[in-house]
Amino acid sequence: MNATNKIFDTPLYPYERSADQDAATPARHTAIVIGAGPVGLTTAIDLAHQGIETVLLDENDKVSFGSRAICFAKRPLEIFGRLGAEQALIDKGVEWDVGKIFFQDRDVYQFDLQPEQGHERPAFINLQQYYLEKFLVDRIREMQEAGAPLEIRGQNKVVSVSDRGDGVEVRVETPDGEYELHADWLIACDGACSPTRAMLGLEFEGRVFEDNFLIADVVMEADFPSERWFWFDPPFNRGQSALLHQQPDGVWRIDLQLGWDIDREAEKKPENVIPRLKAMLGEDVDFELEWVSIYTFKCRRMESFRHGRVLFAGDSAHEVSPFGARGANSGIQDADNLVWKLKLVIDGVAPENLIDSYDAERTRAADENILNSTRSTDFITPRSETSRTLRDAVLDLAEHYPFARPMVNSGRLSVPCTYDGSPLVSADALTGGPPRTRPGSPCPDVPLGEHDYLLRHLGDRFVLLTIDCEAPDEIEEEGVTVTRLALTTQDDRTGFLKERYLGEAPSAVYLIRPDQHVAARRIEYNETLMRTALRRTLGKEVAK
Amino acid sequence: MSELILTPNIDRGDDFYAALLKAHDGLNKADSDALNARLLLVLANHIGDGEVLAQAIEAAANAAPR
Incomplete structure (x- = not known):
């Protein structure tokens, strides 16, 4: 062990x-x-x-x-x-950026997540x-x-x-x-x-997907790179899908679609799992099974x-x-x-x-x-002959033409939700402001100087972020203190502050919640309106 | 909002139709279906406009025999 x-x-x-x-x-x-x-x-x-x-x-x-x-x-x-x-x-x-898509016996294309620069944390680990x-x-x-x-x-x-x-x-x-x-x-x-x-x-109601997946973690000394490999209809698992993804300590995650009518207990037995994995990884790869399970999902x-x-x-x-x-x-x-x-x-x-x-x-x-994970599932496991024909058409086209590659859906990777329309969030009042930081959005990170980042200064409390404009250092309202964080574009050597928080606007004031989501934003500080926005975020005002 | 064109718009329509049939020549049902699917996706990408595509899906569905 x-x-x-x-x-x-x-x-x-x-x-x-x-x-x-x-x-x-x-x-x-x-x-x-x-x-x-x-x-x-x-x-x-x-x-x-x-x-x-x-x-x-x-x-x-x-x-x-x-x-x-x-x-x-x-x-x-x-x-x-x-x-x-x-x-x-x-x-x-393990950090990773590259994903490879295989269809049948072909290497169809690879993508680079090209993680956006100017963030303290990686896109995924x-x-x-x-x-x-x-x-x-x-x-x-x-x-x-x-x-x-x-x-x-x-x-x-x-x-x-x-x-x-x-x-x-x-x-x-x-x-x-x-x-x-x-x-x-x-x-x-x-x-x-x-x-x-x-x-x-x-109650807990929803859609059941009639499919079984074999999930296995194997320990192996293999020179597969730190990439996410996804197969549609591979020779070693005909008509189904497969995934290979690296974890720390030389552990690899393997996920094999098995279909609906299977003997779950039999499929879990090493004598059945190991030949499947050998067909996938190659006969000469030495591996040890760490964990095997079969799952279905809803x-x-x-x-x-x-x-x-x-x-x-x-x-x-x-x-x-x-x-x-x-x-x-x-x-x-x-x-x-x-x-x-x-x-x-x-x-x-x-x-x-x-x-x-x-x-x-x-x-x-x-x-x-x-919604996103259901769409992925519908692509990975087509429910009708026609949906399979369309799915295969996307994959065939993806091998030749870039336009089809974004249609390949082997999982739309998790991104945070913007709380548009939330009762706590004020209407956007920053004309020309970037859509990604509209009220309800999670604050994107920004480098501040050599080894400092914006998100280190946000969270756990209410923050009034000002960019190139004046505001009080502290506001007290209804027992809550809002602390100002004053930034200027003069110090914005990377340009990310302007790109992510100003857009076309000359200045901005952001009210940021303790969970680092934007509650309100305006072009300049306005005491009455900022206090109203704060009360709204405390559940004390009705949204506009 | 862009409007889906439902009046004759193809330059030399007979030539296009003949080329379409020719592309299917000698294909079995599965390969023909696959070709149609690829063609559909290529055309959809060329159109690009989501409003027009939604109208096109609806127009095609509406023309099914009753």
Whole structure:
């Protein structure tokens, strides 16, 4: 066994009896998070980072078995940057830019993601989910040592959940028996099969795709480059698709479409898996199977991500096909969207209905992800003879003509959602401003000097970003302080500040939310209008 | 908004039609279907305008025999 396998086996947060289990009356916490996967860990870290007292419960005590999610996009890396959890991920992860598309026995074309310059973080890294979880638990330990109000309890399985209107009551099963816990807020990050959702009797409807995929992680010494290779209808998997993608430690992700009518148990057996992989990788390649699983998927979401004091984030709220890496990436953005709102509500600064905007903004993001991943699936696995004919026509043309290449859809890679039309977002008032930074957008990064970047100065609080114009250094409104960050185009040696934030405008003022999304922008500072925009972002004004 | 042209617009239409048939000469059903699909995509890219393409899809669907 190689070193990576040990991660699966080592309890990272072994069960320890908590004083809450001996309390005469149930202990009440500010926030309880259920599930220590990527989304639950991110949520708990963000909550504690904002100073909210939090208990994270997980029925297990280890990282996930098998690598599962492997591809993490720029926006989640920026969120981990805000949470001080990013460096280990980037150091360990594999960066990649090149993708190759194969059709039948031909190498059809290759693309370079050509990541945009002027960002601190890479476009994507590949990293096994178990490493991500391990690094996030490390971050929790670091925060705990610094006194953060965060506990992680392993082998604590939630067996009942009741919403009491002004709080939530849960019963938790442990090796020492059951105990009861109360919380002001409960965030369920307990996955696509969410027991919390089931216990509350909430529906999770959507489209089922009648297909099976064999997913295997193999360890091999091979000189495949760090590229994403995707096959349509290859000789080694006729009529189906295949994917090869590199992860750290010489681990390779292989994804083979198997079709619907298969014997799932038989297909998982090494004696059946290994010949398939040999046909793909070549007879002479030595490899070791690290993890094999067969999955099917659905594209679906809950109607609402908020049910009173219970909030759903990640796969518990929405499930997408894996094409495009939109699962874990979007769940991490759920946490990013939710936690600053909870902080303002818990502090009594914003009304409780601010939390409804979490539902409005993130159901929109989920719909976008479902739409994109459904379109990828329809391209990869055509549902009719005609859709296959059209798909094959696109691939045949792509080999010869550049126009057809953007139509090839082997997964539209995860990008963040712009919250157009959100009740928290003000109408765009920056004439000539770049569309990519319109209100609702995530702020794109910009280099500021030699080793500094814009996003390091944003997040966790409201920021008034001014470019070539005047504004007060601080604004107080309704118990919230907005801090000014003054930049000028004179220092913009790379030109990215002007390109990304000014466009044709001579100057700009941006009101930026704690999740680094734009709330409002104008050409110049206007006190009354900026205060209105801020109140709107706090859920206290109706959008124009 | 651009309008889809539904009046005669092809220069020497008979020549075009003959060339289209000729391209399919000797092809079996599957290869012919594939050729039509490639041709459709080439033409769609040349048109480019999404409004016109949407009108074209609708016009073609509407002309199906009842």
